[in-house]
Amino acid sequence: MSPAEAARREDFRAILGLVKPGARVLDIGCGEGALLELLTRDKGVDGRGLEISPDNVALCLARGLAVVQGDADHDLDDFPSRAFDYAVLSQTLQTVRQPRHVLSELLRIAERAIVSFPNFGHWRVRWSLMVGGRMPMTGALPIPWWATDNIHLCTLRDFTQLCQELDLNIEACASLADGRPARAIDPMRPIENWRAEQALFMLSRK
Amino acid sequence: MSISDPVRSAAVDGEGLVRLAQPLRLESGARLDQVEIAYRTYGALNADKSNAVLVCHALTGDQHVAGLHPASGKSGWWSQTVGPGLPLDPAKHFIICSNVIGGCMGSTGPSSINPDTGKPWGLSFPVITIADMVRAQAMLIDQLGIDTLFAVVGGSMGGMQAMQWAADYPERVFSVVCLAATTRHSAQNIAFHEVGRQAIMADPNWCGGDYAAQGVRPEKGLAVARMAAHITYLSQPALQRKFGRELQRDGLSWGFDADFQVESYLRHQGSTFVDRFDANSYLYITRAIDYFDLAAGYGGVLAEAFRGARQTRFCVLSFTSDWLYPTPESRTIVRALNAAGARASFVEIDSDKGHDAFLLDEPVMRSALAGFIDAAGAARGFS
Numbered sequence: 001m002s003p004a005e006a007a008r009r010e011d012f013r014a015i016l017g018l019v020k021p022g023a024r025v026l027d028i029g030c031g032e033g034a035l036l037e038l039l040t041r042d043k044g045v046d047g048r049g050l051e052i053s054p055d056n057v058a059l060c061l062a063r064g065l066a067v068v069q070g071d072a073d074h075d076l077d078d079f080p081s082r083a084f085d086y087a088v089l090s091q092t093l094q095t096v097r098q099p100r101h102v103l104s105e106l107l108r109i110a111e112r113a114i115v116s117f118p119n120f121g122h123w124r125v126r127w128s129l130m131v132g133g134r135m136p137m138t139g140a141l142p143i144p145w146w147a148t149d150n151i152h153l154c155t156l157r158d159f160t161q162l163c164q165e166l167d168l169n170i171e172a173c174a175s176l177a178d179g180r181p182a183r184a185i186d187p188m189r190p191i192e193n194w195r196a197e198q199a200l201f202m203l204s205r206k
Numbered sequence: 207m208s209i210s211d212p213v214r215s216a217a218v219d220g221e222g223l224v225r226l227a228q229p230l231r232l233e234s235g236a237r238l239d240q241v242e243i244a245y246r247t248y249g250a251l252n253a254d255k256s257n258a259v260l261v262c263h264a265l266t267g268d269q270h271v272a273g274l275h276p277a278s279g280k281s282g283w284w285s286q287t288v289g290p291g292l293p294l295d296p297a298k299h300f301i302i303c304s305n306v307i308g309g310c311m312g313s314t315g316p317s318s319i320n321p322d323t324g325k326p327w328g329l330s331f332p333v334i335t336i337a338d339m340v341r342a343q344a345m346l347i348d349q350l351g352i353d354t355l356f357a358v359v360g361g362s363m364g365g366m367q368a369m370q371w372a373a374d375y376p377e378r379v380f381s382v383v384c385l386a387a388t389t390r391h392s393a394q395n396i397a398f399h400e401v402g403r404q405a406i407m408a409d410p411n412w413c414g415g416d417y418a419a420q421g422v423r424p425e426k427g428l429a430v431a432r433m434a435a436h437i438t439y440l441s442q443p444a445l446q447r448k449f450g451r452e453l454q455r456d457g458l459s460w461g462f463d464a465d466f467q468v469e470s471y472l473r474h475q476g477s478t479f480v481d482r483f484d485a486n487s488y489l490y491i492t493r494a495i496d497y498f499d500l501a502a503g504y505g506g507v508l509a510e511a512f513r514g515a516r517q518t519r520f521c522v523l524s525f526t527s528d529w530l531y532p533t534p535e536s537r538t539i540v541r542a543l544n545a546a547g548a549r550a551s552f553v554e555i556d557s558d559k560g561h562d563a564f565l566l567d568e569p570v571m572r573s574a575l576a577g578f579i580d581a582a583g584a585a586r587g588f589s
Contacts (some may be wrong), residue, residue: 048549054570057553061521064576064585068540068552155301 006034009199011200014174014182015024015088015114018045018202023085026050026110028072029092033060040065048075048077048084072099076105084110091198093117093151116200119175121155121193139178139195141145156193163203172202221269223312227343234521235334240321242280242546243346245269245304246313248288249296251352257295257588258352260343261303262360262367265491266483267433268311269303286567293575294359298583304346305474306339306367308491310484313342317418328491329415336363336498340370345377354378356586357579361564362531363491364384365406366498369511369539373500376514381582383563383575385523388535389500389508389542395530398438399492402431406485415486428485436475441527441560501542508542515548519585521565522552525570530561540571551578 006012012035019025021043027036030049033056039045049067051057061066070078072089073096087110089102094117095101107112118140119125128136135145143150154162163170174182175196182200185192218429223244230238246269251258261271261284269277272282272289294301305313308331316331323330347355358379360368365387372382388395406412409561413420439443449468464470504510520543524536533554543550555570557563564571 009285048544054553054555055573057551058570058574060577061553061574062581063552064581066519066551068550069554070543070552075537078537078544080545083544083547176410 001032001034002200003034003037006038007042008032010179011090011116011176011198012038013089014176014200015039015116016042017170017182018114019045019086022046022048025086025088026047026079026084026085027088027090028076029089029095029104030056030060030065030067032056033063033065033067035088036060036065036067037063052087071096072102072105074075076102078111081108081110086110086112086114090112090114090116091118093152097151097178098186099152099154100162100166103162103168103203107166111204113203114200115147115203116176116198117154118157119149119193119196119199120153120196121157122196123194124197126194156196157186157190159199159201160187161191163201167206169204169206170201171204172200174200176200220243222247224346224349226342227344227349229339230342230345232332232338233335234333238314238332239306240252240314241307241314243304243307243314243341244319245271245302245346246271246273247300247303248301251300252588254587255352256354256356256426257583258347258350258355259299259300259301259356259357259359260347260371261288261294262339262343262364262479264360264362265489265495266432266479267364268309268443270300271303271385272313283565286565287572290479293572297362299356300589302347302350302580304343306488308334308339308494309340310485310487315484316415316486316490323379326418328418328486333489333493333497335494336366336370337374338540339455339494340367340374343362343367343371344375344406347378353443354380355581357381358387359383360387362387366495368502369495369500370519370561372515372518373503373511376512376518379515379518380586381519381521381578383521383523383578384536384539384588385571386525386531386536386561387539388461388531389498389539390502390535391496392443392535396496398434399496400433403492405430405434405487406489409485412485415484415489421529423480425477425480426487428488429473431485431488432479432483433472433476436472437554438561439560441558443527444560445559485579508538509545512543512546512548515543516546518548519570519582520548520550522550523572523574524552524554525557525559525561525563525568526554527558528561528563562563 025045028050037045052071089104125136173187177197226241240246270282305311308315321326358371365384406427409424411422412424452467501508524533540552
């Protein structure tokens with residue numbers, strides 16, 4: 001993904017809008033480093049990445065990014081407490097083995113966590129399961145059940161509930177759908193659980 | 207290249223020998239006078255002296271990184287990484303590699319003449335450490351008129367030196383690349399080295415280290431040391447793929463000749479090694495590696511070693527089948543770098559070629575190295 005393409009992605013733009021200039025940012029599951037590069041270029045952040053694929057890490061290095069090979073389930077332990085202002089987990093929480101532990105780790109490492117995930121409560125997901133009787137395949141969930149990495153899908157309401165259990169502050173919440181700009185929402189309103197195709201949260205410790 | 211004009215004449219590949227202007231103070235408390243360092247260079251130093259790369263060699267390596275080796279006539283030990291169009295490119299970088307002190311390829315070591323006695327040092331040579339090797343390199347760099355290195359790069363024992371550079375001279379290193387290494391020798395690592403040393407010392411021709419005066423060489427012992435060590439540089443699958451149970455001849459000999467191809471291969475490794483390496487150097491350098499424990503000087507906290515290196519860029523690489531310095535060793539380094547707030551990158555490269563994979567042409571290693579070096583070069587102001 002080129003920087004120009006990355007700059008057009010609405011979820012990246014929403015994250016860019018949340019991060020303060022010059023902050024220390026850890027991007028977990030940073031892929032080829034498109035978001036990190038954008039944050040470095042436009043926000044002057046001191047960025048680090050964690051990425052599972054060696055080929056992607058090599059691509060990140062070629063972009064001049066500091067990226068460590070590893071995965072969210074095992075390698076967050078390697079980062080010291082409060083080393084970052086933000087820990088970003090974009091579209092990855094539903095793929096980890098222990099989402100609850102990972103979420104706690106994010107807020108051990110960083111002051112704030114920025115987390116996005118596909119909302120399994122979205123009306124199209126509910127519709128396709130109820131009417132079609134099959135595992136949903138939608139814009140946010142494009143891969144068949146037997147091939148997807150998603151093992152811990154949740155709804156907006158599930159996630160909000162987990163944040164309450166972990167005693168986390170929801171500092172901001174936005175919904176993303178169909179490539180439209182992010183829209184700030186109140187995640188407690190039931191209607192948003194129907195409308196949000198993807199959800200983006202910024203969390204902090206209380 | 208002449209000793210008096212070490213840098214300017216290095217527009218093409220150069221070789222040099224410098225005598226350190228100051229005595230070398232060793233970690234043991236001993237002092238070495240009139241230390242000589244043999245080195246080789248590739249490429250040219252740029253006007254603002256910002257493109258100097260120090261490559262640190264491994265246990266049995268030497269300063270001949272690329273190009274032809276003057277003794278063997280073969281390509282240098284890292285011809286896959288250093289050369290035109292490769293990650294370390296003489297067209298962009300001024301690449302320096304020096305033989306470590308304690309070595310036997312021109313730098314002062316146990317086979318050198320002790321200036322006080324006029325005889326080879328032998329076992330009267332002081333025990334040296336990785337930090338001593340690095341201090342000697344820093345003095346060499348001083349005498350070459352270079353203040354800051356763009357990169358210090360090394361694999362295995364070379365990676366140990368690179369990490370020691372970051373700890374001892376953080377303001378003098380812009381970036382560090384550490385491949386297939388560790389910051390502390392394990393019990394198993396020390397055990398294998400001890401087997402090698404005992405093999406050398408059990409050879410009657412070793413003569414208590416005084417073989418040079420006796421006009422003999424402990425070739426059998428040194429060859430066995432090399433054979434044992436060589437196994438640790440390969441992986442079980444690589445050895446199996448290369449040799450399996452293939453025989454040298456048709457049928458078994460029903461004796462102790464080299465029936466199996468792997469035996470013949472190891473014997474060959476041993477016998478060619480003794481032609482190019484000194485037995486006492488092997489003792490001293492393996493000892494230096496065994497003594498290496500970077501965190502020990504920092505209250506056992508490795509992160510403390512890197513406190514001064516927050517501005518330094520690090521690239522740590524490990525290999526999946528390296529059982530000499532397996533990936534968790536590299537992860538320990540990365541964890542310490544993160545804790546120190548340094549700029550750390552890390553990749554574990556999938557390879558079944560064992561520890562020696564870092565010497566070979568591994569595509570992911572090459573792209574990671576090239577990417578890291580080029581991006582660091584751009585940040586340093588050249589590319």
